[in-house]
Amino acid sequence: MKYRALFSLILLFILTSCASNTGIIKAGENKMFIAKQAATGFSGTGAIKTEALQEASTFCVSKKQTLKIIELKENEGPYILGKYPRVELMFSCE
Template sequence: MKVENITYGISLMVLLTGCATTTIGPIAAGKNTYVMSREEGAFPSGSEPLMAEVLTEAGIFCSSQGEKIKLINSTENSGPYILGNYPKATITFSCIDIMVTR
């Protein structure tokens, strides 16, 4: 009986992990160019501001280097929620010196 409980517990944890919103990146995509995306899990509510969240995370990444984000490209996929086609926001960006932008 205890083995079954452990098996059910592990299965439940795996299923719930698939429901979470995840961020991928930043991934290097060239000289000082990065790609980052944020995707909803298996049961999206449709109300998450994925683009704003991924831009914020990219800004934090650049700030940690003493730089500022420069957006190169962005795409959003709002669904439909079938066959793993969950809402997703993807950006391509670079980090530039703060003094250059003034």
């Protein structure tokens, strides 16, 4: 029983620690970049794409500007062997 709890805790840590988010990074004159990666391959890119777009939109609204998408990339499946869903968004605020 003790080993099962320890295994579950380690598995939970591994799954939650694999997700990544760069936050908003300035990538040039009025260009911003966000990259998000899911923690597992089970979720697809839909949720992280929505999160990236919401984060970019909130950033532009805080500057009283509108979001303009320059480029949106999603990696394609299959999501196995460490290749997890990933979204990269290049945008500007106008």
